[in-house]
Amino acid sequence: MQTMPTSVTNEHPAGFPGGPRLLADVGGTNARFALELAPGNIGYVHVLPCAAYATLAAALRAYLGLPDVAAVAPVVRHGAIAIANPVAGDVVRMTNHHWQFSIAQLREECGFEVLAVVNDFTALARALPYLDLGEEKRQVGGRGAEPGTPLAVIGPGTGLGVSALIPTAAGWTALQSEGGHASFSPINETEVEILRFARREFGHVSAERLISGSGIELVYRALADLHGVPAEPLSAADVTLRALRGNCLLCDETIESFCGMLGTVAGNLAVTLGARGGVYIGGGIVPKLGERFDRSLFRARFEGKGRFNAYLSAIPTYVITAGYPAFAGVSAILAERLGDR
Incomplete structure (x- = not known):
């Protein structure tokens, strides 16, 4: 597992009313996870190899269970995942990896109230104006x-x-x-x-x-x-x-x-x-x-x-x-889903 040391800035001191948000960018080789503590304040980035986990849910739970992540976000209610695959309907089957899942079941299994799942390049496109x-x-x-x-x-x-x-x-x-x-x-x-x-x-x-x-x-x-x-x-x-x-x-x-x-x-x-x-x-x-x-x-x-x-x-x-450009995109998509931007 690769980890990016994170020093969370205080540029946006006011957190989200619903608590920290999970952001993820899942490719065929690696799954990248982060927390957004406040608008634009993204940190606690960890990169997990997809091959090390049987399911996306297992990788997601492993990230949320990491000591530094769990310490700042013991409960995460809202999340957004960009994934290297078409997203049409509830069931997602990855083209370049064996993971497949139901979005509704993943949301329930990992305890999210709101979970957005979008194509990874849809998320990357949304990030372009911020680069x-x-x-x-x-x-x-x-x-x-x-x-x-x-x-x-x-x-x-x-x-x-x-x-x-x-x-x-x-x-x-x-x-x-x-x-x-x-x-x-x-x-x-x-x-x-x-x-x-x-x-x-x-x-x-x-x-x-x-x-x-x-x-x-x-x-x-x-x-x-x-x-x-x-x-x-x-x-x-x-x-x-x-x-x-x-x-x-x-x-x-x-x-x-x-x-x-x-x-x-x-x-x-x-x-x-x-x-x-x-x-x-x-x-x-x-x-x-x-x-x-x-x-x-x-x-x-x-x-x-x-x-x-x-x-x-x-x-x-x-x-x-940029090291993790898709995070800005999934953040914008999740903010729109939640109606705060």
């Missing part, structure tokens, strides 16, 4: 964001999350999207060969199949096959590390292909939504690439839409660098 440039996001290309226009977010990690924030007269509306499962479309001959390789294993090759952690591994094997060289049994982390160290040309080509494909899909998202407010890159992979991402094909492929090159060249793209 500070320089501290929580960095710009990679483009010019200034156009006020009053949609914001888009895409993020490769265990899967490929997609969402957007649409401005309305009543405020922002986050889209509940599963855009990562749209069909992958190759742009050049190398990507045609990657697609052919992937089709040997999968009947349908989505963008997520290639632009994700497991996708990096698949692209590495496909390029090895294309070049007629043996593929080592490398994880996505291994491929990334070797590429960053500069001691594996095949690994570097894999990361370059990954960044290029992400650029194309992000550009598609921008023109589809008219996201002149910016396209944000979340997930756990891209922030770790650092400067390698900035000098990759990403931005050229993002802008490479023929007659719409000038349109896309103006749209800024941002890498989200």
Whole structure:
């Protein structure tokens, strides 16, 4: 279990009438938990590996039972969970992990009065307006964001999350999207060969199949096959590390292909939504690439839409660098559910 040492600020000394609130961001690999003690005052962050717990309820109870958490919040009545999965109805079955649960039963089992469960990228989209440039996001290309226009977010990690924030007269509306499962479309001959390789294993090759952690591994094997060289049994982390160290040309080509494909899909998202407010890159992979991402094909492929090159060249793209950006989003969603914001 990973823990982030927390010093709770006193910027918002007045707590919630209903007591501290649980915030969670659950992915296919890790479940991140926090307490919100007052508006904007988020702390007591712990990261629990999903594989260590049979159910989400077990992970949630383990977090609430941690000594530092239990000391400040012996009772938690209100919570919000962002989860890497579609949320439609009461039953949630995770795509990239074995957990499944009833929202109503989870609320009752863990003693919540109100429990909101939303898609993780819906929550991340809601967090976008709260991210500070320089501290929580960095710009990679483009010019200034156009006020009053949609914001888009895409993020490769265990899967490929997609969402957007649409401005309305009543405020922002986050889209509940599963855009990562749209069909992958190759742009050049190398990507045609990657697609052919992937089709040997999968009947349908989505963008997520290639632009994700497991996708990096698949692209590495496909390029090895294309070049007629043996593929080592490398994880996505291994491929990334070797590429960053500069001691594996095949690994570097894999990361370059990954960044290029992400650029194309992000550009598609921008023109589809008219996201002149910016396209944000979340997930756990891209922030770790650092400067390698900035000098990759990403931005050229993002802008490479023929007659719409000038349109896309103006749209800024941002890498989200905040440690736990979804917490601000689920906090806003829960506050609306409770009617206090």
